Every structure is written in C-alpha cells, then in structure tokens.
Amino acid sequence: MNDVRPIRAKSGTNHEGTSAHNRRVMIDALRINGALSRADLARATRLTKQTVSNIIEELERDGLVSSQEAVRKGRGQPSTPYRLVPEGAFAIGLQIDRHVTRAVAVDLVGSVLVRAEAGLPTGGPSTGATVILDLVAGVRSKLAGIVRQSEKRLVGLGVAMPGPFGIDGSGDDPWMMGAWQKFPLLETLTAGTGLDVGLQNDAAAAATAERMVGAAHGLDHAVCLFVGYGIGAGLILNGELYRGSNGNAGEIGMALLFAAGKSTPLEHRASLASLYQHLSADPADPVLHARIDDLASRRDPSIEAWIRTAAADLRWSIHLIETIFDPQTVILCGSAPEGLVNRLIAAIGPLLPSIAERRGRTLPRLQPGMADPWSVALGAAAGPISRAFDPHFAAILKDSR
Amino acid sequence: MNDVRPIRAKSGTNHEGTSAHNRRVMIDALRINGALSRADLARATRLTKQTVSNIIEELERDGLVSSQEAVRKGRGQPSTPYRLVPEGAFAIGLQIDRHVTRAVAVDLVGSVLVRAEAGLPTGGPSTGATVILDLVAGVRSKLAGIVRQSEKRLVGLGVAMPGPFGIDGSGDDPWMMGAWQKFPLLETLTAGTGLDVGLQNDAAAAATAERMVGAAHGLDHAVCLFVGYGIGAGLILNGELYRGSNGNAGEIGMALLFAAGKSTPLEHRASLASLYQHLSADPADPVLHARIDDLASRRDPSIEAWIRTAAADLRWSIHLIETIFDPQTVILCGSAPEGLVNRLIAAIGPLLPSIAERRGRTLPRLQPGMADPWSVALGAAAGPISRAFDPHFAAILKDSR
DNA sequence: TTATTAAGTCAAATGTCTTGACTTATTACT
DNA sequence: AGTAATAAGTCAAGACATTTGACTTAATAA
Numbered sequence: 001m002n003d004v005r006p007i008r009a010k011s012g013t014n015h016e017g018t019s020a021h022n023r024r025v026m027i028d029a030l031r032i033n034g035a036l037s038r039a040d041l042a043r044a045t046r047l048t049k050q051t052v053s054n055i056i057e058e059l060e061r062d063g064l065v066s067s068q069e070a071v072r073k074g075r076g077q078p079s080t081p082y083r084l085v086p087e088g089a090f091a092i093g094l095q096i097d098r099h100v101t102r103a104v105a106v107d108l109v110g111s112v113l114v115r116a117e118a119g120l121p122t123g124g125p126s127t128g129a130t131v132i133l134d135l136v137a138g139v140r141s142k143l144a145g146i147v148r149q150s151e152k153r154l155v156g157l158g159v160a161m162p163g164p165f166g167i168d169g170s171g172d173d174p175w176m177m178g179a180w181q182k183f184p185l186l187e188t189l190t191a192g193t194g195l196d197v198g199l200q201n202d203a204a205a206a207a208t209a210e211r212m213v214g215a216a217h218g219l220d221h222a223v224c225l226f227v228g229y230g231i232g233a234g235l236i237l238n239g240e241l242y243r244g245s246n247g248n249a250g251e252i253g254m255a256l257l258f259a260a261g262k263s264t265p266l267e268h269r270a271s272l273a274s275l276y277q278h279l280s281a282d283p284a285d286p287v288l289h290a291r292i293d294d295l296a297s298r299r300d301p302s303i304e305a306w307i308r309t310a311a312a313d314l315r316w317s318i319h320l321i322e323t324i325f326d327p328q329t330v331i332l333c334g335s336a337p338e339g340l341v342n343r344l345i346a347a348i349g350p351l352l353p354s355i356a357e358r359r360g361r362t363l364p365r366l367q368p369g370m371a372d373p374w375s376v377a378l379g380a381a382a383g384p385i386s387r388a389f390d391p392h393f394a395a396i397l398k399d400s401r
Numbered sequence: 402m403n404d405v406r407p408i409r410a411k412s413g414t415n416h417e418g419t420s421a422h423n424r425r426v427m428i429d430a431l432r433i434n435g436a437l438s439r440a441d442l443a444r445a446t447r448l449t450k451q452t453v454s455n456i457i458e459e460l461e462r463d464g465l466v467s468s469q470e471a472v473r474k475g476r477g478q479p480s481t482p483y484r485l486v487p488e489g490a491f492a493i494g495l496q497i498d499r500h501v502t503r504a505v506a507v508d509l510v511g512s513v514l515v516r517a518e519a520g521l522p523t524g525g526p527s528t529g530a531t532v533i534l535d536l537v538a539g540v541r542s543k544l545a546g547i548v549r550q551s552e553k554r555l556v557g558l559g560v561a562m563p564g565p566f567g568i569d570g571s572g573d574d575p576w577m578m579g580a581w582q583k584f585p586l587l588e589t590l591t592a593g594t595g596l597d598v599g600l601q602n603d604a605a606a607a608a609t610a611e612r613m614v615g616a617a618h619g620l621d622h623a624v625c626l627f628v629g630y631g632i633g634a635g636l637i638l639n640g641e642l643y644r645g646s647n648g649n650a651g652e653i654g655m656a657l658l659f660a661a662g663k664s665t666p667l668e669h670r671a672s673l674a675s676l677y678q679h680l681s682a683d684p685a686d687p688v689l690h691a692r693i694d695d696l697a698s699r700r701d702p703s704i705e706a707w708i709r710t711a712a713a714d715l716r717w718s719i720h721l722i723e724t725i726f727d728p729q730t731v732i733l734c735g736s737a738p739e740g741l742v743n744r745l746i747a748a749i750g751p752l753l754p755s756i757a758e759r760r761g762r763t764l765p766r767l768q769p770g771m772a773d774p775w776s777v778a779l780g781a782a783a784g785p786i787s788r789a790f791d792p793h794f795a796a797i798l799k800d801s802r
Numbered sequence: 803t804t805a806t807t808a809a810g811t812c813a814a815a816t817g818t819c820t821t822g823a824c825t826t827a828t829t830a831c832t
Numbered sequence: 833a834g835t836a837a838t839a840a841g842t843c844a845a846g847a848c849a850t851t852t853g854a855c856t857t858a859a860t861a862a
Binding site for chain 1: 412414434622656717727792793
C-alpha cells in the first residue's frame with residue numbers, strides 16, 4: 001500500500017563538513033610534506049591565512065599538531081612550522097592469519113609502539129576470539145603504560161584478514177579460512193573492546209600501510225601486489241583505498257591463469273602457500289620464515305624453480321595491473337621473508353612492455369615495499385587512522401546511514 | 402637557492418563548495434529517482450527542508466528543474482514533485498574512430514537531439530581536424546535551430562577516441578591510431594569551438610553513457626566491457642568514472658592472454674578488428690556492420706568459430722573483472738552490431754564461478770548494455786554533463802590548479 | 803466537525819570562511 | 833646605519849549557506 005520505494009541519493013553537506021574537510025586537509029598536508037608554516041598551508045590548500053590560523057590553533061589545542069622553532073628564510077617575518085604530533089592519536093591493528101594473530105599499537109604518524117603475537121588455537125573462531133580479545137587487551141594496556149591518556153586518543157581497531165569476504169566458503173577449500181568467514185567477528189570485537197572496528201583484507205591493509213609510511217606515501221594511484229600466504233592487490237585509487245562493492249576488490253588470488261592447457265588460480269602458483277607445498281613444508285613451522293629467507297638468499301635450487309614460475313606469474317600480474325589501473329607505480333610487498341621478496345623482484349625483471357613505459361616517469365614501474373611480517377598489522381591499524389584523519393569524500397557528507 | 406620544493410596538498414573548501422555540492426546532490430537525486438518533492442529531497446540528502454527549498458528555487462530559476470502538478474498521497478499537504486528539465490543543459494559529444502567521426506548533441510537527461518557522421522580523410526589529423534570542426538559546428542547549429550538559447554546552456558564538448566593516450570605510438574602497430582596521439586587535438590578543438598573540451602577513451606565513454614541512461618544508471622560500482630574495433634573496460638568506481646593516473650585505466654586490450662604457449666593481447670582475439678581479420682573484411686566497408694549483424698543473427702559458420710574463441714576470452718575477462726573490481730554488475734556493451742553482442746552474451750554463458758556468486762544478489766552478474774554505433778558519442782557528450790552536474794569530490798574543493 | 807499528519811515558508815540564529823587593514827620581524831638596498 | 837621591501841601572522845567586521853523553531857497550508861482519518 002505504502003509506496004516504500006527507497007529514495008537513493010548522496011548526502012548533502014554543511015558547515016561541519018567544510019570544516020571537517022579542511023582539518024583533514026591540513027593534517028594530510030603535514031603528513032605528506034612534513035612540517036609547514038601557516039602561510040605554506042594557506043597557499044597549498046588555497047584557504048586564507050586566517051582560516052588556516054584558526055584551524056591550526058584548534059588542532060594544536062586538540063594535541064594533533066605542534067609548533068617547531070621559527071625559521072628565517074629570507075626577507076619577512078620568520079615562519080613557524082607546525083608538525084604532526086605522533087602522540088595525537090593511536091589505533092590498534094589486528095592481523096588474523098592462518099596460524100598466527102598479531103596486534104600492534106600505532107600512533108598518528110604510523111610508528112609501531114607495541115607489538116604482540118599469539119598462535120591461534122585449532123578450535124576455530126569461538127575459542128580463537130578469546131585469544132584475540134586478550135591479545136588486543138594486552139596491546140592496549142601496554143600502550144597505556146607507555147603513553148598517558150592513550151585511551152582517550154584511540155580512534156579505533158583495524159582488523160586485517162585474508163579475504164574474500166561474504167562468500168559461503170565451501171569449507172573444503174584449504175585456501176580459505178571458511179570458519180572465520182561465518183563468525184560474527186566485527187560484532188564480537190566491537191562488543192569486546194568498545195572500539196570502532198573496521199575490516200580489510202590483508203592486501204588492502206598492506207596497501208594502507210604503504211600509503212601511510214611506505215612507498216605509496218603521498219601517491220594517488222598505486223597498486224600494492226601483496227605476496228603472503230595468499231596473494232592479493234591493495235588498490236590506492238584517487239588517493240583512497242578502493243574496496244569494491246563488497247570489500248573484495250583486489251582479491252586477485254582467484255584470477256585464473258591459463259597454462260599448460262588448464263586454468264589455475266594465481267594463488268596456487270604464486271603465494272607462500274604454493275611455496276610451502278612446493279617445499280613440502282609445514283606452514284605452522286615457527287622457523288619456516290627464517291629457513292625460507294635463508295634458502296632464497298642462498299639461491300638454493302630447491303626454491304629457484306618455484307621462484308622462476310612465481311616470478312613469471314607476477315610479471316604477468318604486474319603487466320595486467322598496469323594495463324587495467326594505469327597506476328603511478330606498482331609496489332611489491334608481502335609477509336614473505338625479505339630475502340624471498342628480493343629474489344622475486346630480481347627474477348621478475350625485466351618487466352613486460354606496457355603502457356606504463358612512458359617518457360617522463362619519475363617513479364619506477366615496480367618498487368619494493370615492506371617485506372615485514374608486521375606490515376599487515378600496521379596496515380590494519382593505519383585503517384582507522386586514515387578514516388579518522390585523511391581527507392575523503394565521505395567525510396564531508398552528512399552522516400550517512 | 403630558493404627552496405622551490407612544491408608543497409603537495411589537497412585543496413580546502415568553503416561555502417561555495419558546500420553549496421555547489423548540495424546543488425549537484427539534488428540534481429543527482431532527481432536523475433536517479435525521477436521526480437521528487439522538496440520534502441523527499443530533504444530526507445534523502447539529509448539536508449533541511451529550508452535548504453532544499455532554497456536550492457530548488459535557485460535551480461528552478463536557472464531552468465534546471467521544474468515543478469509538476471501536486472500529488473496527494475495520504476494525510477498532509479500534497480507534495481509538489483520536481484523533475485529535471487531536459488533543456489536545462491546540453492553538451493556535444495564527439496567520437497573519433499578509425500574510419501568515421503560522429504558527433505551528437507545531448508541534453509541534461511541524456512537524450513540525443515542531433516546526430517551527424519562523417520568519414521575521416523586519410524590525410525591524417527591535420528586535414529581530419531577540419532572535418533571534425535565542421536561536424537561539430539554543424540551539430541551545434543542544428544541544435545541551435547531546435548532549441549533557442551542552446552548555446553548559453555552548452556556545458557562542453559566531450560571527445561571519445563580509442564586509447565591508450567600519451568604513448569609514443571610505435572607507428573607500425575595498426576591497432577593504434579598513432580598519428581592522432583601526437584596531434585594537439587584538445588588544443589585545436591578548444592580553440593576551434595570555444596568550448597570546454599574533455600577527452601576519454603571509447604570504453605570510458607561507453608561506461609559514462611551506461612551510467613547516465615543505461616544499465617549502470619544509479620550504480621556506484623560497475624564495469625562496462627566494451628567490444629568495439631578494440632576492446633576496453635570503462636570503470637565506474639565509487640560512483641565516478643575512474644581514469645587512472647594518465648587516463649588509461651581500463652585499457653585492457655593489451656592485457657596478455659597465454660594460449661597455445663604464446664602470449665597474445667586480448668585485443669587481437671576479442672574485438673571487431675580481430676573479427677574483421679577473421680573474415681578478411683575491409684573495416685572501411687560501409688555495409689560491414691549490417692553484414693556482420695546478419696551473419697551473427699543467422700549463426701553463420703563463418704562467424705561462429707570466432708564467436709567461440711572471443712566468448713571464451715570474454716568469459717575469462719569477466720571473471721577477471723569480477724575478481725579484481727568486485728563490481729555490482731558487469732555490462733557488456735559495444736559499438737559491435739547488436740546481433741553480434743547478443744550472440745556473444747549467449748556464447749559467454751555460463752559464467753565462470755567467482756566471488757560475484759553471492760546470495761542476495763539483486764543484479765545479474767552480466768548484463769547487456771547499449772550496442773549502438775552512437776553510444777560512444779553519447780557517452781562522450783555525457784562526460785561534460787557529468788562533470789558539470791554530478792556530485793564528486795573534486796567539485797567541492799576550491800579551484801584546483 | 804475536529805484532530806492528525808505532512809509539505810512547505812518565514813525570520814532569526816549559527817557557524818565557518820573571507821576581507822582588508824594592521825602588527826611584527828626579518829633581509830635587501832642605499 | 834637607516835630605510836624600504838617583503839613576508840608571516842593577527843584582528844575585527846562582514847559575507848554566506850545551512851540550521852532552527854515556529855508558523856501556515858492543505859490534505860485525510862476518525
């Protein structure tokens with residue numbers, strides 16, 4: 001009877017949106033350029049000196065920026081640069097992987113202050129949830145021990161885990177963490193911590209980390225090719241992480257390769273999982289990481305064959321990414337051992353000819369990113385920081401939903 | 402001596418940005434939902450009734466919206482719906498293809514009012530430019546004959562041509578329009594028309610058209626797989642066309658397929674160009690379009706073999722697109738004859754299993770889009786309309802550059 | 803006939819940015 | 833040295849778009 005056809009529209013905006021955006025723009029400018037004076041900020045953001053002064057004053061009151069000593073640089077009154085205050089905000093990052101869970105506490109500029117790691121019990125999510133909540137609580141209290149008032153400045157809890165999300169894991173696919181997919185993780189964590197909780201897949205988290213403190217810092221178009229237990233791409237498009245309609249954008253592990261007449265998911269050929277299988281290694285082995293690092297650095301024959309095929313697949317993937325996304329650069333990162341990533345990068349070259357080969361490039365087509373087991377957890381924490389402080393369209397609009 | 406390190410930052414915003422955004426949001430809401438009352442708009446945009454009233458009044462003064470007769474729908478004062486006025490704005494769209502040029506005049510709601518077509522002389526861009534400028538001038542004056550004051554409401558000229566852009570065409574690649582790449586087309590058109598000129602590749606234009614009046618209408622995440630002389634993907638991400646760092650995003654024609662031991666660009670296997678080659682047909686043949694339409698509809702054996710391989714490649718492409726972008730839907734469109742597109746869609750099914758197979762889908766994974774030789778020109782014209790009236794981040798910021 | 807509900811208007815208030823004049827501090831020039 | 837030029841930053845008033853809350857209008861339900 002009622003015409004309940006929902007009306008779909010974007011939200012409008014108002015003064016608050018304006019001011020929120022301008023605050024974010026200031027923080028972003030300081031993050032990208034380092035310390036800047038009010039006059040610099042005014043020129044860069046095209047706002048007036050007065051507006052910048054007001055906002056900087058407010059940010060300083062809020063403990064997010066602080067002044068450094070004045071610098072003389074020619075004629076005119078010396079300028080007072082302002083910088084981001086690392087202790088201005090914190091976030092907790094949580095990585096849930098197949099065999100381990102890691103939690104970190106990160107500050108506004110992306111420094112990791114606390115780390116903690118735990119094995120995940122085999123009992124599945126319901127028992128695992130307790131371990132995770134304890135881990136987070138531990139990190140949180142350690143942070144509180146280091147920084148007074150950290151709790152008040154905690155902007156959220158970011159979670160990273162292997163995707164894809166929202167798929168009815170057929171259960172028999174060992175490459176998916178089926179049980180975790182069904183578990184109401186976000187609700188449990190929200191209830192258990194009282195924090196704002198956000199979720200990303202691990203490649204997206206790695207890209208978020210690269211954007212805050214790594215090779216994608218300040219870039220608007222970059223793709224992070226993430227080699228971990230699985231393989232994925234974290235997409236920085238127009239300066240923001242792109243999630244797709246269900247948060248699964250970039251999950252290229254399932255992209256199909258046609259080789260030798262049959263199709264194989266990329267993930268089965270170029271990922272740590274496939275390497276473990278190639279080496280008949282136990283993924284749960286605690287010294288496996290170091291062992292592979294060693295094998296790779298020594299160019300052990302047992303690993304070189306895998307590197308060759310994986311590198312060929314990655315070379316193709318990079319070409320595809322360049323062709324589809326037209327990014328400023330591609331970043332190869334991973335939770336793989338650094339020695340392995342280095343070998344892969346060496347083995348990938350030379351890259352295939354692509355539209356990325358243009359004159360006037362300032363960035364290399366392929367760059368190494370972080371190869372650190374903690375980078376995903378860092379990226380997970382970078383998520384809430386970015387949501388809270390980076391400029392983006394949604395932040396201007398009146399509360400959606 | 403001077404520290405000329407440029408400071409990079411996003412622009413700030415102010416009242417004008419706020420109000421510009423809110424205007425755009427109104428127009429967008431009316432475009433997506435059809436006529437709406439002020440009260441409806443206020444609820445949908447989360448602005449106050451008063452604000453909506455002010456903006457609608459202004460839009461009505463500007464001739465962009467007009468009221469319809471009041472409707473009674475239950476208790477309370479009847480509401481007065483407002484709708485977009487088609488004659489509120491116009492844009493010219495120009496498609497430059499290998500063998501023809503098409504120009505159209507389009508109104509605010511995406512109706513094509515004038516069409517014109519011309520062959521391109523073989524003399525290359527410098528002589529071609531004259532033909533093009535004449536074509537545009539002709540369309541423009543025809544439009545002026547139909548609608549008084551159309552010139553005042555012309556928001557720009559959109560150009561669509563095969564990409565990729567900014568590449569030093571090696572010249573010997575018959576798939577690229579090398580000479581046109583080097584020609585200062587935008588400058589020539591700007592000078593010759595006095596209009597704002599924008600450039601897209603043809604797949605992007607097709608996607609822009611689908612978003613304004615086609616299958617992607619109102620969608621925030623959709624990919625248009627465009628089969629024309631070449632093949633490309635138009636990317637609608639977060640409700641906007643994604644261009645990449647150099648305007649070449651989606652140019653998947655160069656994506657490499659590995660089959661039978663060697664790598665082939667997708668474009669060489671699934672595109673009209675490849676079909677022409679398969680049929681040993683002359684691309685410049687004026688009745689070719691109709692002949693292929695006929696062959697395809699009759700399922701002529703001469704074309705079925707090509708359809709099978711092309712469909713297999715497209716099936717794989719769709720799987721890849723779903724895997725990488727996680728869109729709400731994939732739209733198959735093209736400047737190919739409708740009969741051919743229909744055969745392709747039929748031959749593509751069933752789709753490969755992918756993360757797009759989720760319960761609760763409301764849209765089909767694959768939908769047919771426009772298969773109309775004029776759709777690219779329409780999309781080209783839709784570009785300036787969208788830039789002028791659709792809500793997007795950049796429109797809020799203070800003049801960039 | 804009256805109460806209720808909803809659309810839309812009016813006028814004043816609010817919040818944020820802008821404007822233009824002014825102060826302060828330094829270097830460059832004579 | 834002394835003065836002019838330059839640039840950073842502040843002050844106070846003004847401009848502008850949205851918000852607020854009361855009010856008017858017009859319909860249906862009881």
